[in-house]
Amino acid sequence: MNPWTLSVLLLLAGPLGADPGWHVEYPDSFCVVEGSTATIPCSFTHPAGLRVGRVVWCPNLQFCQRLAANVYDSKIVRADRKFRYLGDLVRNCTLKIIKTVKRDTARYRFHFETNGDGYTGPKGVIVNVTNGEDVKVRSSVTDNVVKEGGQVTLTCTSACSFHRLDVHWYRNGHALSETGPALHLSNLTNDDTGNYTCSLDSSGQKTSAPWSLVVVEDEGRFDWRLTVSVVVKVLLAVFLLLLAGLVYAKRSAPGPEHEIIYSEVVG
Template sequence: MSVWDRTILWGFMVLLAGAASAGVNYSDHICAVKGSTVTLLCTFTPLQSVRQNRRQVLVEIVRVRWCQNHLICHGTTPSVYDSDSENNAPRYKYLGDKKGNCTLQIADVQKEDEATFRFRMEANNNAAHYTGTSGVNVTVSDDRPMMVNSSSSGREVRAGENVTLYCTAPCTFHQLEVTWFKDDHALSEPGPALQLGPVTAEDSGNYTCGLRNNAGTRSLPYSLHVEAEQEQEGGSNLSLVVGVVCGVLLALVTLIMILCIIKRKWSAAADKDRRAVGGEVEQKRPDNIYSDVLPPTEPEGGGDRQETGRAVEEVSYVSVQFKHKNQDRPAMEAEDTIIYSAVASRG
């Protein structure tokens, strides 16, 4: 094979490779809610070079376009976005570039946006122009209400938990500009997700959401009830009552112990006083045995003792005192026992 033939073959292979590598990849079908913002994800692969005058010439993408319902999107075909135009509709924003990203964003989706959108790239060489004919289909849900879902399994949650409410549409969306309402009062939190927590009783109420630019999409109320606030308060009150009762019982036990100690001290002091009084009484009473002997009775006449048929008895009384050994008995009970003994003697 000659050098010329090899050059032709190489150029043909490069041309085929460049042509084969051109393409556009779209996102899946999109269901958009009227008034919402959606993003049409898109990537493209341009031709790297084309064959011109028996040689390969590198190409460069100089223009990008998006069209509705047109298979090729070329020439004078109306487009929703054209990089060469300065009069593009403000609702359509090109987020891509001329290198490989062709993403398009549509804000405030309207019913006329329900169409098939196609992307076209144009290079500095007509041979490198390319349109992705498959396109991406967009359907628009007209004035259908939104729905509120919760991260919680039920509509009753406990105080202190974290709850997230989600504003969802009947169909898929990418970006949703919504307004949240609680008991018909607008909230300042934007976005499709409303985070609440830790929740309190004040978070209980009816929550709704809707598209910011479309009041017809207002959802049905979602009733959120924060329970166990009173139960927790009751638990706190119960703990307080238990604490008070325990405190009172502890105070009573302490008081009883103090009274017992005082009573013991009083009893010990009383016993000491009784022992002291008993000792004084003992010291005052004579600790001896005494006897009283009465002399014989004299006759009245002062003469000699009469001798009668019966003898005159002489009586003597003896007092004997016994001392008790038990010193702890009261003074009244500790008095000495006196035994009187009569002794009679005959003259």
Template sequence: MAVWDKLIPWIIMFFLGGAAGQYVNYPGPVCAVRRSTVTLPCNFTSPKPSLQIIRVVWCQNHEICQGTTPSVYDSENQNNDPRYQYLGDKKGNCTLQIRDVRMKDSTTFRFRMEANDSSGHFTGQSGVKVTVDTDPTEMQITSSTGETAVTKGQTVKLHCTARCTFHQLEVAWFRDDNALSETGPALQLRNLMAKDSGNYTCALKTNINRRSQLYSLHVENGAGPDPSRVSVTVVAGASVAVLLALCVLVLVIFVITRKRAAAGPRAGGDEVEQKRPDAIYSNILMPAKQELRHGQETEQAVEDVSYASVQFTHKNQPRAAVEAEDAIVYSTVASRS
């Protein structure tokens, strides 16, 4: 009887969890490379929204994840393992991050919520299965072009992958055993040159001695443009464009200046031309006036001479006759006397 009393709470929690499994949403199976960092996205909904969630727990390999079950994270525990970081809250986000993944993490993780009333307690039994890759040498490099021989000037992206999927893998890159400054699961090489040829490898930053298989990249001299020549060509083209623009501007200013200069003398020239016909007309008119005046003076002189001649003749002849008549009269009077 005592055994049944102990089993009844477990049975009730088991059926409650199965009946309400949709309250916790887990990602699909996750594969993590040993000593890497992996994130388990998760969200939840309270079975009874009227209740307040006061405790959240993540545990390993336990169906109910309650009581004295060992947990990797407990919101009420101040001594949680720092490798397990809870990125969620008590309202709907239950994301868990595992750092420095170890072999013991290759198991099923489950999330449990507890409310201020036992009727709101719930564990998502489906959980999320984590698989740990024990052999980093299984990591490999793939290329975005799918070819190991590429042309100078191309852009290639190299991806560091593992045998299974993973999240937030911290990667170090090497070329001919020389460490590169780039980090992350992808290495992008732009404007490839001959110096980019070599054997590439990738490894976890926490264990750089366990690298991936070699990936040989050979940059060939093809039709691809040399970046240095492209830069020189672009600069030269820009310089020519600027010079042409300046020449056009100078030409426009020159044409405008010439037009303005031509417009000024033309206005003055109109006055000169206007005055010039008057001068020509006066030059023509003056001799005509002088000739006319000279003719008039000549005619006047002729008329005066003629008039004087006429007047002289007219006066001389009558005067002689008068004097003769006077003499005759005088002699007659004298004789009579």
């Protein structure tokens, strides 16, 4: 075996005769919609007793050795924050890609170096960035009309499978605080009525067609707020009637002057 082939095998499999604990785990491939922000889940292991000092992500390279081609290198401070490392130097090697574009399509590999040796995850993960897919809102209910107190789950979908994408939700064009592929609405009230849309990034460039939700009153549902309101109004009406009766009675009662006149007539 020539020295070059041996070097390749060492980089792929870890140091010669080393513990088989050298490993990088990430999905085989997935696609993301252009303009969205995606996260590549990743984890790594190495033999016990070693300490990681450097982590690297690179596209379309077998061993992540060309510094200029690396999209992330923990030893280099880059002004471009498009590729963000969400992992650590222990086990997590997750990478986030901000606002993907077509040229981000590549096979990405993770490489780490310890105080003993280095290792590159050989298979890598293929990221396909596509455009033109329709982003849609799907509902857990078949009817857009839901009774008060009910619940509905809205899901943001596209032709691509979602791998921890940043999904933003809107009602009548106003951003909601909830994020993620699924929006759970429970204990519905009339305030939840509106047109719901989802977007794959905060800019709203990839926004779905609206899905309309109408929340109607449930006639068979006990509304304690309405009951309290009715009771208060009835008590107020009774109080006003009693007050009016007292005022009328006071005005109708004979005063001192009437008593004197009556006494003089009798006398």
